[in-house]
């Protein structure tokens with residue numbers, strides 16, 4: 001679908017003669033739905049959220065080039081959608097009219113992130129409950145002490161390489177590989193299968209590769225893992241999924257494993273990188289955490305409020321026409337829940353100094369769709385960040401902060417790289433600063 005910036009796109013509320021936004025003045029309406037992607041958005045997402053907020057608690061937006069929908073702009077509207085799922089809102093993209101009509105470009109990032117898939121993320125009702133139950137029950141078996149030990153070992157291995165360098169990129173050298181290696185271990189992958197899965201997932205983001213071949217290789221590796229665990233169960237998430245009373249088929253197992261790996265890696269990478277940036281650059285944190293006055297968990301909470309790793313997601317579809325705070329909601333168009341706009345909603349009226357230790361943010365979503373693994377995510381990020389601070393004290397950015405570039409796109413919020421200069425005092429063995437962490 002081509003975007004015509006000079007006129008409202010087909011299907012936009014703006015083509016209607018009646019303003020559906022109640023109190024919002026028509027003078028504040030944009031000439032076309034604001035994009036929530038692209039360099040201008042990425043440079044200052046909050047400015048776009050503030051502009052969208054002037055249009056109402058749920059506002060029209062362009063999700064990706066040529067793909068239109070709506071976005072929640074307040075904490076209250078985000079909770080309204082999340083708490084009324086699945087009664088008033090469906091998650092299943094079968095409700096997405098533009099997709100049904102073939103109007104979503106095949107290579108659109110929106111399609112890749114929002115199209116139907118036979119996993120818990122995209123199903124409603126009993127089908128969702130069954131698959132989500134199998135995932136949450138299996139994740140609940142994880143021993144968080146053993147997880148912390150594994151994260152520490154993986155962090156040390158990555159940092160051993162980093163300490164040999166003069167300059168490093170804490171995204172590509174650390175925050176990016178760490179969560180993937182942790183999850184591969186959580187699923188009990190033997191090294192060869194783990195390498196195949198990691199390589200195939202990396203290749204999926206490489207447009208020069210044949211996506212169909214890579215997907216087939218990825219599924220074959222997951223299947224091999226499942227068959228191995230059906231015959232030789234061990235203490236890992238794959239074995240617990242296999243043994244779950246929901247009795248998942250091999251095909252269902254493959255899809256849920258890929259969902260958990262996909263859902264667990266990029267957001268964890270972003271949380272680690274966003275927290276490290278805060279700790280390196282923000283005076284309120286770097287001094288106090290290094291001297292043990294403030295726990296790392298405070299910095300993580302602050303990052304989860306200020307820069308949630310998944311910024312806009314959970315596309316939901318109104319099941320019927322209805323009105324919310326004067327906004328007419330119609331079936332057929334996706335409404336993204338903006339975790340970032342909710343967290344930065346001025347109506348919350350809480351200064352950023354009150355955010356540490358306050359977990360009312362929506363970074364892990366809420367309701368029956370909430371992330372099933374916030375505690376695991378915190379363990380992974382906290383141990384990872386702790387090891388960077390221990391092994392690389394006195395880190396500084398190797399470029400002005402204003403030169404850092406955000407990951408492009410609508411859905412995730414993180415950094416493409418975090419170049420740092422390494423001080424000569426890097427340590428070879430972890431040491432503790434004492435104090436609470």
Ligand code: HEM
Nearest residue numbers: 120121132263264267268271309314364365369371373377
């Ligand atoms: C900082 C790290 C993380 C953040 C910020 C995060 C956030 C979220 C959010 C916002 C959702 C809802 C998405 C939606 O409804 O469209 C979600 C779902 C999910 N997350 Fe996480 N997550 C993180 C880490 C993890 C980890 C480590 C795992 C697994 C080990 C995980 C597994 C899942 C799964 C399986 C879902 C789908 C649940 C469902 O649809 O019922 N996440 N996560």
